[in-house]
Amino acid sequence: MIVVTGATGALNGATVEHLLQRKSADRIGVSARDVAKAQHFAERGVRVRQGSYDDPVALRDSFAGADQVLLVSSNDPAADVVGQHRTAIEAAAAAGARRILYTSQQSAVGSPYLPAAVHAATEAILADSGVAWTSLRYGFFGSLDQLLGPWRQTGVIARPADGPIPWTDRADLAEAAAVILAGDRSFDGPVTLSAPAVTLDDFARFLTELTGRPIKRIVVDDEQWVTEQMENGTPEFVARLTLTLFQATRSGYFAGQEPLLAELLGREPRSAADQVAGTLAT
Incomplete structure (x- = not known):
């Protein structure tokens, strides 16, 4: 049996949908914090159990x-995320x-992008777990x-200096x-699972x-951008976390x-240009 966490979210929910095309429903399980949100899977024969x-x-x-x-990696900003991951790994x-x-x-290991430290620590726990493991290092989405x-409002992409970023289709x-x-x-x-990397200059060209x-x-400028974000209501820690993404891209980490x-797909992944076109069409 394959058991998937986070299946009530967009990413792993789509993974379960693809699994249902490849495996019988009775070979698939879902662990959900709120089982009511996974009822649509239960109705199709997927085993749904509560788990946190x-x-x-x-x-x-x-x-x-x-x-x-x-x-799925935890997205609870108030939690000890690495501790949560350790609990899940030990339970599995x-x-x-x-x-x-x-x-x-x-680029989970060594990247200045702050969330990468969580992924690197989790991979270390997996390596010490005594169980075979696979870390799916996704490109950004x-x-x-x-x-x-x-x-859309300004006609400009006003962001700190950047470098290549693998903008990848979540689907x-x-x-x-x-x-x-x-x-x-x-x-x-x-x-590593990622589409070809692009820059913000590329995005400006696509949009044009x-x-x-x-x-x-x-x-x-980095500090000017952080100040502007804060003036627009973004908490400072969020602005500085996002800044580390731009710093990581311009250092070539991605x-x-x-x-x-x-x-794996048997075709080229959806390009950043195609994703932009799809966003504009919706």
């Missing part, structure tokens, strides 16, 4: 019988899982407006995770071509491209 990274007893029950467990090991998979991030700022990552979980090939340790409106890229995502 803060409740090791419930987790062991939700992981029972699992050959593989896919752990105690439940007898033969392999633990974890949604990590490209999420809200383009969060990355680019209010370009592609979900599908690739399902291919790994359902396949016969073992992936040991960290594997797609909208017919000139969108400019303006480089803003410049490399790996072919594995395309190999």
Whole structure:
């Protein structure tokens, strides 16, 4: 059995959908904090059990019988996230899982991007768990407006100096995770799943071509940008955390491209330009 956490969210929920195309529903389980939100999976024959990274007893029950467990990284800003991950890893090991998979991030080790430290610490726990493990180091995904700022209103992408960033389609990552979980090939340790990297200059070009409106890229001094974000209501710690992303990209931490995502999908991953086009169409 394959048990997936975080399946009521967009990323791992899509992974379960892809698993259902490859495995019978009775071979798939979901561990959810709120089982009511996973009812649509239960109605299709997926085993749904309550589980929380803060409740090791419930987790062991939700992981029972699992050959593989896919752990989504915690997004609780008030929690001891590494501690939560340790609890989940230990619960999966105690439940007898033969392999633990974890949604990590490209360049998890050594990157100045602050969330990377959590992923690196989690990978270290996995390595010491005594269970075979795979860390799915995903390329970046999420809200383009969060990355680019209010370009629609201003006509400019005003951000700190940047470098290549592998903006990757979340749907592609979900599908690739399902291919790994359902396949016969073992992936040991960290594997990188990302689309080709692009810069904010590239995004400005994409937007100009797609909208017919000139969108400019303006480089803003780091501290000036943090100050402007705070003046617009962003908490300082959030602004400084985001700043470390730009600092990491311009230091080249995300410049490399790996072919594995395309190999797993059997096609090229959706490009950043295609993702921008899709965003504008919605």
